[in-house]
Amino acid sequence: AQKITQTQPGMFVQEKEAVTLDCTYDTSDPSYGLFWYKQPSSGEMIFLIYQGSYDQQNATEGRYSLNFQKARKSANLVISASQLGDSAMYFCAMTGGSNYKLTFGKGTLLTVNP
């Protein structure tokens, strides 16, 4: 079974500052994928970034980077230079082994203050 834990129900950050959203995971599968999604109040889930368990380098996508620490089973999302439009729920998720369903964490509500 896979499990995702997001311990921060809410986070606040000032515009233009960087913020780290925490995510830890648990799985017995040697091969797995880690994802971050953004969900604005409209409800749509927006894919942000993906990290494979065998990827040697941390994934980056524009202002998003994933701090992957395999030994600690953590996959934190770093958003640089926060913008007001980044205010949303952020979900960490994973797939593993032959099971391609996404297992989600509870989410972190990020608020960017002007």
Added chain:
Amino acid sequence: KAGVTQTPRYLIKTRGQQVTLSCSPISGHRSVSWYQQTPGQGLQFLFEYFSETQRNKGNFPGRFSGRQFSNSRSEMNVSTLELGDSALYLCASSFRTGYNEQFFGPGTRLTVL
């Protein structure tokens, strides 16, 4: 390229009724997955379809069912609606089963009265 579309966007039903939700994946995508999102349970996987076959099923009662058509469009059906079925139902498509990137639609918000 058009994204994932879901219809209807909003739906109000009463207990005991049944409902059918529709999802059209991104053109060329053959895998469609369905998720239920509620404030209490969060996001939970319902089922996945690939090439008209159910490949994966979550832990939901048999009242929840789905199917996929030859054009990859998918429908999910909930029979004998209960108050607890009120949720945002999200559909995600990917190029093939097991493909890493899943693209979500805007969701259908179902309210059961």
